[in-house]
Amino acid sequence: MTELMLVIIGAALVNNFVLVQFLGLCPFMGASRRVEGALGMALATGLVLTTASGISYLVDSLLLIPFDLEYLRLLAFILVIGAAVQLTEQLTRKLSPLLHRVLGLYIPLIASNCAVLGVALLNSTANRSLIAALFYGAGAAVGFGLVLALLAGLRERAEFADVPKPFQGHAIAFITAGIMSLAFLGFTGFVRL
Amino acid sequence: MSRVRVLMLGGLWRNNPALVLLLGLCPLLAVTTTLVNGLTLGLATLVVVAATNTIVSMMRHSLVAVVRIPLFVLIIASIVTCIDLLTHALLFELHEILGLFIPLIITNCAILAQAETVASRRPVNESLVSGIATGLGFCGVLVVLGAIREVVGQGTLLAGLDLLVGPWAANLRIDLPFDGMLVAVLPPGAFFGLAVVIALRNLIAARTGAPGRRMRTARVRRS
Amino acid sequence: MAATERTALRTLVLVGVIAVGAAALVSGSYEFSRDRIEANRQERLLQELQSVLDSAFSKAALNPTRIQASDPQRLGYEDPVDVYIVQDEERPRAAVFPAVAPDGYHAPIHLLIGVSADGVVTGVRVIEHRETPGLGDVIEIGKSDWIVQFDGKSLTSPQPPQWAVDDDDGSFDSITGATVTARAVVAGVRSGLEFYEARREELFARAADEATDRATENATDRAAEEPVNE
Amino acid sequence: MQFDVAPGPHTAPIASVPLTMRRVLYALAPAAFAHVWFFGSGFAINFVVATATALAAEAAVLRLRRRPTRVPLNDCSAIVTAALLSFAIPPLAPWWIPAFGAASAIVVAKHLYGGLGRNLFNPAMVGYVVLLISFPAELTQWIPPRMGDLDYQHLGFLAHLSYSLTGALPADITIDALTRATPLDLVKEGLRSAQTYSEIRAGSLFGGIAGRGWEWINSFIALGGLYLLYTGTIRWQIPIMLLVGLLFPATLLWLVDADRFATPGFHLFSGATLLGAFFIATDPVSAAESDRGRLIFGAGIGFLTYCIRTWGGYPDGMAFSVLLMNSAVPLIDRYTRPRIYGRN
Amino acid sequence: MLEYTPDRRPTGGLRLPAHKEASTAQPIARGFVPGTLILALQQHQGPPTTPVVRRGERVLKGQVVARARALRSAAVHASTSGHVRAIEDRLVPSVHAIHRTRCIVIDADGEDETRPGSGAAWPKDPEEQLEHIRDGGIVGLGGGVFPTAEKLRPHTPCKVLIVNGVECEPYISCDDMLMREAAAEIIDGALIMRDLLAAPECIVAVERDKPQAIEALLEAGRASGDASLKLADIPTVYPTGGERQLVEMLTGEEVPSTHYPSEIGYICQNVGTAYALHRLVRAGEPLLSRVVTVAGEGIARPQNVETPIGTPIGELIEFCGGYVGDVDRLILGGSMMGYALPNDEMPITKGSNCLIAAVRREVRQDFSERFCIRCGNCATACPARLLPQELLRAARDNDHALLDEFGLNDCIECGCCDVICPSHIPLTEVFRNAKFAHARYQRQEVFSAETQQRFKRHEERKRANVQRGKARQDHLRHEVETDEAARQKAIEAAIKRARQRRGNDSDAE
Amino acid sequence: MLIGTVVLAGLALGLCAVLVLTDRLLPAGRDPVAEQVESLLPRIQCAQCGYPGCRPYAEAIAAGDADINRCPPGGEETVRRLADLLGREVPALDTTLGNASMNRVARIDERNCIGCNRCVPVCPVDAVVGVQQTIHAVIAAHCTGCELCLAHCPVDCIDLVSRDA
Numbered sequence A: 001m002t003e004l005m006l007v008i009i010g011a012a013l014v015n016n017f018v019l020v021q022f023l024g025l026c027p028f029m030g031a032s033r034r035v036e037g038a039l040g041m042a043l044a045t046g047l048v049l050t051t052a053s054g055i056s057y058l059v060d061s062l063l064l065i066p067f068d069l070e071y072l073r074l075l076a077f078i079l080v081i082g083a084a085v086q087l088t089e090q091l092t093r094k095l096s097p098l099l100h101r102v103l104g105l106y107i108p109l110i111a112s113n114c115a116v117l118g119v120a121l122l123n124s125t126a127n128r129s130l131i132a133a134l135f136y137g138a139g140a141a142v143g144f145g146l147v148l149a150l151l152a153g154l155r156e157r158a159e160f161a162d163v164p165k166p167f168q169g170h171a172i173a174f175i176t177a178g179i180m181s182l183a184f185l186g187f188t189g190f191v192r193l
Numbered sequence B: 001m002s003r004v005r006v007l008m009l010g011g012l013w014r015n016n017p018a019l020v021l022l023l024g025l026c027p028l029l030a031v032t033t034t035l036v037n038g039l040t041l042g043l044a045t046l047v048v049v050a051a052t053n054t055i056v057s058m059m060r061h062s063l064v065a066v067v068r069i070p071l072f073v074l075i076i077a078s079i080v081t082c083i084d085l086l087t088h089a090l091l092f093e094l095h096e097i098l099g100l101f102i103p104l105i106i107t108n109c110a111i112l113a114q115a116e117t118v119a120s121r122r123p124v125n126e127s128l129v130s131g132i133a134t135g136l137g138f139c140g141v142l143v144v145l146g147a148i149r150e151v152v153g154q155g156t157l158l159a160g161l162d163l164l165v166g167p168w169a170a171n172l173r174i175d176l177p178f179d180g181m182l183v184a185v186l187p188p189g190a191f192f193g194l195a196v197v198i199a200l201r202n203l204i205a206a207r208t209g210a211p212g213r214r215m216r217t218a219r220v221r222r223s
Numbered sequence C: 001m002a003a004t005e006r007t008a009l010r011t012l013v014l015v016g017v018i019a020v021g022a023a024a025l026v027s028g029s030y031e032f033s034r035d036r037i038e039a040n041r042q043e044r045l046l047q048e049l050q051s052v053l054d055s056a057f058s059k060a061a062l063n064p065t066r067i068q069a070s071d072p073q074r075l076g077y078e079d080p081v082d083v084y085i086v087q088d089e090e091r092p093r094a095a096v097f098p099a100v101a102p103d104g105y106h107a108p109i110h111l112l113i114g115v116s117a118d119g120v121v122t123g124v125r126v127i128e129h130r131e132t133p134g135l136g137d138v139i140e141i142g143k144s145d146w147i148v149q150f151d152g153k154s155l156t157s158p159q160p161p162q163w164a165v166d167d168d169d170g171s172f173d174s175i176t177g178a179t180v181t182a183r184a185v186v187a188g189v190r191s192g193l194e195f196y197e198a199r200r201e202e203l204f205a206r207a208a209d210e211a212t213d214r215a216t217e218n219a220t221d222r223a224a225e226e227p228v229n230e
Numbered sequence D: 001m002q003f004d005v006a007p008g009p010h011t012a013p014i015a016s017v018p019l020t021m022r023r024v025l026y027a028l029a030p031a032a033f034a035h036v037w038f039f040g041s042g043f044a045i046n047f048v049v050a051t052a053t054a055l056a057a058e059a060a061v062l063r064l065r066r067r068p069t070r071v072p073l074n075d076c077s078a079i080v081t082a083a084l085l086s087f088a089i090p091p092l093a094p095w096w097i098p099a100f101g102a103a104s105a106i107v108v109a110k111h112l113y114g115g116l117g118r119n120l121f122n123p124a125m126v127g128y129v130v131l132l133i134s135f136p137a138e139l140t141q142w143i144p145p146r147m148g149d150l151d152y153q154h155l156g157f158l159a160h161l162s163y164s165l166t167g168a169l170p171a172d173i174t175i176d177a178l179t180r181a182t183p184l185d186l187v188k189e190g191l192r193s194a195q196t197y198s199e200i201r202a203g204s205l206f207g208g209i210a211g212r213g214w215e216w217i218n219s220f221i222a223l224g225g226l227y228l229l230y231t232g233t234i235r236w237q238i239p240i241m242l243l244v245g246l247l248f249p250a251t252l253l254w255l256v257d258a259d260r261f262a263t264p265g266f267h268l269f270s271g272a273t274l275l276g277a278f279f280i281a282t283d284p285v286s287a288a289e290s291d292r293g294r295l296i297f298g299a300g301i302g303f304l305t306y307c308i309r310t311w312g313g314y315p316d317g318m319a320f321s322v323l324l325m326n327s328a329v330p331l332i333d334r335y336t337r338p339r340i341y342g343r344n
Numbered sequence E: 001m002l003e004y005t006p007d008r009r010p011t012g013g014l015r016l017p018a019h020k021e022a023s024t025a026q027p028i029a030r031g032f033v034p035g036t037l038i039l040a041l042q043q044h045q046g047p048p049t050t051p052v053v054r055r056g057e058r059v060l061k062g063q064v065v066a067r068a069r070a071l072r073s074a075a076v077h078a079s080t081s082g083h084v085r086a087i088e089d090r091l092v093p094s095v096h097a098i099h100r101t102r103c104i105v106i107d108a109d110g111e112d113e114t115r116p117g118s119g120a121a122w123p124k125d126p127e128e129q130l131e132h133i134r135d136g137g138i139v140g141l142g143g144g145v146f147p148t149a150e151k152l153r154p155h156t157p158c159k160v161l162i163v164n165g166v167e168c169e170p171y172i173s174c175d176d177m178l179m180r181e182a183a184a185e186i187i188d189g190a191l192i193m194r195d196l197l198a199a200p201e202c203i204v205a206v207e208r209d210k211p212q213a214i215e216a217l218l219e220a221g222r223a224s225g226d227a228s229l230k231l232a233d234i235p236t237v238y239p240t241g242g243e244r245q246l247v248e249m250l251t252g253e254e255v256p257s258t259h260y261p262s263e264i265g266y267i268c269q270n271v272g273t274a275y276a277l278h279r280l281v282r283a284g285e286p287l288l289s290r291v292v293t294v295a296g297e298g299i300a301r302p303q304n305v306e307t308p309i310g311t312p313i314g315e316l317i318e319f320c321g322g323y324v325g326d327v328d329r330l331i332l333g334g335s336m337m338g339y340a341l342p343n344d345e346m347p348i349t350k351g352s353n354c355l356i357a358a359v360r361r362e363v364r365q366d367f368s369e370r371f372c373i374r375c376g377n378c379a380t381a382c383p384a385r386l387l388p389q390e391l392l393r394a395a396r397d398n399d400h401a402l403l404d405e406f407g408l409n410d411c412i413e414c415g416c417c418d419v420i421c422p423s424h425i426p427l428t429e430v431f432r433n434a435k436f437a438h439a440r441y442q443r444q445e446v447f448s449a450e451t452q453q454r455f456k457r458h459e460e461r462k463r464a465n466v467q468r469g470k471a472r473q474d475h476l477r478h479e480v481e482t483d484e485a486a487r488q489k490a491i492e493a494a495i496k497r498a499r500q501r502r503g504n505d506s507d508a509e
Numbered sequence F: 001m002l003i004g005t006v007v008l009a010g011l012a013l014g015l016c017a018v019l020v021l022t023d024r025l026l027p028a029g030r031d032p033v034a035e036q037v038e039s040l041l042p043r044i045q046c047a048q049c050g051y052p053g054c055r056p057y058a059e060a061i062a063a064g065d066a067d068i069n070r071c072p073p074g075g076e077e078t079v080r081r082l083a084d085l086l087g088r089e090v091p092a093l094d095t096t097l098g099n100a101s102m103n104r105v106a107r108i109d110e111r112n113c114i115g116c117n118r119c120v121p122v123c124p125v126d127a128v129v130g131v132q133q134t135i136h137a138v139i140a141a142h143c144t145g146c147e148l149c150l151a152h153c154p155v156d157c158i159d160l161v162s163r164d165a
């Protein structure tokens, strides 16, 4: 159990997917304008991350490895992820159209959210068990959602700041993300892997 | 002619994928510890975007909405995998540095966005031009950011060029008279660096009066 | 209704066609490049091995034998690791194996150690570490020559108590501001050597077996091929 | 007869920003003198360099933005930033360390957001972390405190100055001879290499409760903190909850295993604990805004600091914890709004 | 009479320098008769009164000069004898600002002749009693000037009558002096109100820094022998005298944002109001004067003066020895809630409790503001538990949705946030101004919603019209079509018949 | 190679089948976005946005067909609130569309009104009252100042005046 907790903490904080491993940055920057939107995106991505890591794991261990098809791993995983994302898109479009409009461009982009593919690939290279793979996916999702919500809050506040003209808009958001990533360096060495 | 110019300008400057649309950030930030790394990945991305745009555009009439995303990523992924395998086999030296980054190209959102917004709606020639413009724009940012981070972070420029173009290029490496600040090569430095590049772009856009993207200005101007 | 049925069908056909196309493309490239990639990998492995062996071994003539060994106590890996034995003719000349220095400042440090048959270090390289950039990363060969000081050392010279950094009255240079890192690497190399001392005979014997197996295999392969050639 | 018709309230304001900032500086003064007493004049040199750079950087940015410079420069907030940064960096440091730290604090963390009051993160801590990441070697060169029986090699003011400016040390002294691990380093490494806490504590760098010298400096900082509380410059929520967040887990784990965990007293009087509690976490600009939010904010910093000290990769975690909680401030504020009078 | 200390601490608030020593050093000055009276027709919250005197007419002290026509109104009386010089529009200070209102200007003749036979008896019938109070011109003297008769007619049964003798604002000491000198009358007035309201309990609240007033009230309370009376001594914190704050302090209950205290059973009356009611009921004297504190370093003899309503401020100042030194600001009200007057020509009204002639060093001068440093002092000081720093941002950003969320309309404009703000941001002024814009926004929202409804109805009707039109067309078409069909049939039948006939004919042929 | 192709194609087909199925089975959602957008608009139905009323414009925004800066009466404030709702950048208000302000109302000049009744049906909020052949009047409390009636008066007897006047 502690092992699994460590997997989560490791993926969420120590090797935070976004700030340390540089995965999933596009939705991180794109969906962090408002806290509400960020929470929605966090939820959607979390869903995709966890399910995709589970399904990819099954595809890997039940299809690819038995048939010696590891070279198709990228293709197979991306297919699974694409399907999971499309499913999420359908779900949000039908169940929460507002979220769908707000996240607009970014839901399809979860498919190319590197974090999702990253989780799947990292799971298969790290030889995790199915449970550990799911926990790793969940940890990554928590870490992604956490920093997304934090950045959204900070960006809302930065809107009231008196930012120099050239830095207004995206640039100050990157500065803010940079300082967050400085702060997350404090977690280095937490889980000694 | 002018259509081509518009498309090129769009990809390179007005709708630059990295600076304006903020797409493809992961490889952009992860890889740009040196100029050469950035350049290499930029070139590879260029090839992939151009190829994907062409293929998607060719089959744009037979696409179906529900499965469009899986199809796009499938196409992108197979092209990337092929490139990965082929460079590995044929250009081994190149693959030594590129190898790590190539699979990352699959998840470069800029490519998917191109497929979704351009290639699936436009004829092949326009899609190709747009793809090349996007790829070049992306590559340019990679190079600039890589250069900044390399100079600030380790006090060199063009280190490792020999791996890309041959041993003769080793002499092109420039060593600056300081050791560099580590923060530039670490993750925070990537964010700061990109912020600076975006700010520079804004500054230039403001100077040249070119209509940049309308940006949300600070909400309270008065103190 | 009929229309939606038709689009569904079309969707499936489209996906099938593209998936088949993609798979064919990738499989084709894979078939095409598999052997070359394998060759390239072999080449890189040799390069890596060469880097921890002294210049007496030429890369071309390495011909290492790979065997698996497990020693979580001394090597720090739970799973069996690859140990490469370099032989010329019949005699084992040197061994290359990975080891972990678990006490790195931020995380365990992964080492590759080369040892000659008589237990003298021919080279050590750090393969992977998370030490503080600018402080602990001096152990990388690209950053400084610190790691070279292990060359020529063995468990008898210096004597085991001297296998420590000079801050602890040992005979290895420490690193200013990163004593912990230096201590960890020294301890890691030392326990790697201890593994080698303890298992040398067994490893060599297994390597010899492996080599003969391979030779016979090659021979039968050749024998199998010969009729075709005829 | 005509009179001035200024809008109300007419009562003269009972607080002002420059006064607040000056009070913080007064409160830091005793600890600063103690620092100079124990660690030599390095602190003073660093403080002067940092202050000069901070003010120059502030003036430069304001000029560049064509903003008035007088009022912002007079409010002393840049000096507070410089002072707190100087407390965080080792006394023995080349001049460009405080200069670079102060410049990044003021330019990046403060003025990219528009100056006093707008920054999202604590500028001094941003400056410190940037330094720590970029120049780890320089930032770990701590020297042992001046205590009668330690084999301490003295550097006079001039020697300090010359090291700071040129990097040259007196002929017979090497940098290795001057520097020592700090008590936090020793405890962290010791515990990691399976020494017991009491074995580590036997070392000559330790005093009654924590590191020698450090305990005194921290006591003087606490004194300054009490002055700030007394004058109403800061309120109790953040400091008290920070200490609770730090000392509660510290006490708990120490009671569980006194060999493998440092005493709460050690945590209280080591590193940046009290400076952080009274001076850093209380930075009004980057802290949570409501009282309830401040309870969470303080407790979070304390707890994270304890975690980083005990399990993390750095000997002290105050700066990281402050920045981490700074990033959480908007969310804390959002979910801890006070209930308005008469609303449910 | 029970004296007790509430065990609650006030929410927010500030301890401010009191500045009350000078004006409490001597007893209330009485017998001041001004040379002119300026009697505004609207000195209360509610519809204005109607003048019942003519130009040139001589009026006597206590005579009604303007009558209350509406329920929420209160009569105005001449506070000394004299001739009506004019009935004209003048600038008059009212609750929050200066207004131009119709006034009756009277040249006093100095005789101060009281209307003979004044002192109509206190009626028996409750309804008549309220009318009596309205005709007596009595309004809340705590600053709100809400007609007392209306306030004594609650829609919810009154649980507690609170007599407000807190007087927490700096400089003001009129209530303090009145409590010291007329405690028995105040207690009597309070009991009259309690009886009117049938309130089971009556709490007199006084701040702890007025020991003499407390002493006097306790004595008077004991003398009255009434068991429902209590005296609460409450901490000296501004603004616990605000009725919402006081209700919370005394009962722990909060008055919901959208309600008045009377709606949850608490009625709060100022001690001055109680005193005035006592005078009306026991002596038949309507509201003719009130105690006004004249204070500040710019006044020669700071003191409390029983001032006839309508006295021009300049005359009152003269009565107190005139200005000394360089008077910078003339403030009506306390230094927190009061506002600055441009000149001293305006009259004292029923709501004027204090006049401060302030020299420069006494009042806020520094109007240069810095950016908010988020110190949170303002939030700590806010008695309404608002976040002024957030309100400020929303107000400057004209973000009305946010203003609603952060409770702009819950701000009581007490000024605490303003005074404590180290960045010297004029928060109260910002909020005052924002409230106007916000009210417009809220009206607009209501209008928009109504408009939307109207549009919907319009559309529906249009659709219905169209439908009806279509239906009629359909019907016509149908009729036409059926006609057509019938005709067709008829034709066919005819043809058939014709054929038949022809067939028959041919057969026949 | 063959097996790889088969496996991948199988996988792709399987996943697509799932997608197609769920797409069928899920009910199409109601679209509350348009409603939320509409609630942020001034709802005075002036049609200056180029749509016949606020609702159609709101629907166009929700469908992504219209930019959010086309409502002159709403002004910058409305643009900003829309941008917040939809998570977009804030564009500048399109000032070319008109300048209806919410502070004006129509007033019919009684001397000129010929009672033609043409203005009655065009007023979106039924603010004009009157029957044919009599003088018409505008209920100021209902009128939104949308200017729609202006163009329909054959004798130009409708003017916009400030609401306070």
Ligand SMILES: Cc1cc2nc3c(=O)[nH]c(=O)nc-3n(C[C@H](O)[C@H](O)[C@H](O)COP(=O)(O)O)c2cc1C
Binding pocket: C105, C106, C131, C132, C133, C135, C136, C137, C175, C176, C177, C178, C179, C180, C181, C182, D132, D136, D139, D140, D179, D180, D181, D182, D185, D314, D315
């Ligand atoms: C930011 C930071 C990073 C550090 N990184 C390392 C490291 O990578 N390796 C190491 O041995 N010690 C590291 N340390 C520990 C200190 O440098 C410690 O003082 C040192 O290990 C012992 O000092 P010495 O080498 O001068 O005896 C680090 C300390 C800090 C504050």
Ligand SMILES: Cc1cc2nc3c(=O)[nH]c(=O)nc-3n(C[C@H](O)[C@H](O)[C@H](O)COP(=O)(O)O)c2cc1C
Binding pocket: E045, E140, E142, E143, E144, E145, E146, E150, E151, E154, E242, E243, E260, E261, E262, E263
């Ligand atoms: C518009 C308005 C309506 C009021 N309605 C009532 C009411 O219905 N019942 C009541 O007891 N008080 C009512 N009040 C009086 C208030 O409760 C309060 O006593 C008065 O405003 C004076 O309080 P202040 O001096 O704190 O402003 C009303 C006040 C205003 C301004």
Ligand SMILES: Cc1cc2nc3c(=O)[nH]c(=O)nc-3n(C[C@H](O)[C@H](O)[C@H](O)COP(=O)(O)O)c2cc1C
Binding pocket: E139, E140, E141, E142, E143, E144, E145, E146, E164, E165, E166, E167, E168, E169, E239, E240, E241, E242, E243, E244, E268, E269, E270, E271, E273, E337, E412, E413, E414
């Ligand atoms: C901030 C603030 C402070 C107040 N302070 C007092 C006070 O000290 N004494 C007082 O009688 N009324 C004070 N009031 C007015 C009371 O809220 C309330 O209107 C009054 O007690 C009602 O009594 P009245 O109707 O007899 O005037 C204050 C109001 C506010 C908003």
Ligand SMILES: Cc1cc2nc3c(=O)[nH]c(=O)nc-3n(C[C@H](O)[C@H](O)[C@H](O)CO)c2cc1C
Binding pocket: D020, D021, D024, D077, D078, D080, D081, D082, D084, D105, D110, D115, D116, D117, D118, D119, D121, D122, D123, D124, D125, D233, D234, D278, D279, D280, D281, D282, D283, D284, D285, D286
């Ligand atoms: C109580 C108090 C604590 C402060 N702490 C800090 C601090 O930790 N770091 C800092 O840069 N400035 C600090 N300041 C100064 C000032 O708030 C800071 O420069 C602003 O964050 C700059 O906008 C402090 C000021 C006060 C009043």
Ligand code: SF4
Binding pocket: E378, E381, E382, E383, E384, E385, E386, E388, E410, E411, E412, E413, E414, E415, E416, E417, E418, E427, E428, E431
């Ligand atoms: S003026 Fe308003 S916001 Fe300020 S303290 Fe008073 S009630 Fe609170």
Ligand code: SF4
Binding pocket: E371, E372, E373, E374, E375, E376, E377, E378, E379, E388, E389, E392, E417, E420, E421, E422, E423, E424, E425, E427
């Ligand atoms: S008191 Fe002033 S500076 Fe402090 S938070 Fe409030 S508005 Fe900002």
Ligand code: SF4
Binding pocket: F041, F042, F043, F044, F045, F046, F047, F048, F049, F050, F051, F052, F053, F054, F055, F057, F070, F071, F072, F073, F074
């Ligand atoms: S322009 Fe007129 S009709 Fe269009 S949305 Fe705005 S108010 Fe409604």
Ligand code: SF4
Binding pocket: F105, F106, F122, F123, F124, F125, F126, F127, F128, F138, F142, F143, F144, F145, F146, F147, F148, F149, F150
């Ligand atoms: S009366 Fe005219 S201006 Fe007024 S709402 Fe109707 S159509 Fe619009």
Ligand code: FES
Binding pocket: A023, A024, A025, A026, A027, A112, A113, A114, A115, B023, B024, B025, B026, B027, B107, B108, B109, B110
């Ligand atoms: S490149 Fe867009 S999420 Fe990684």
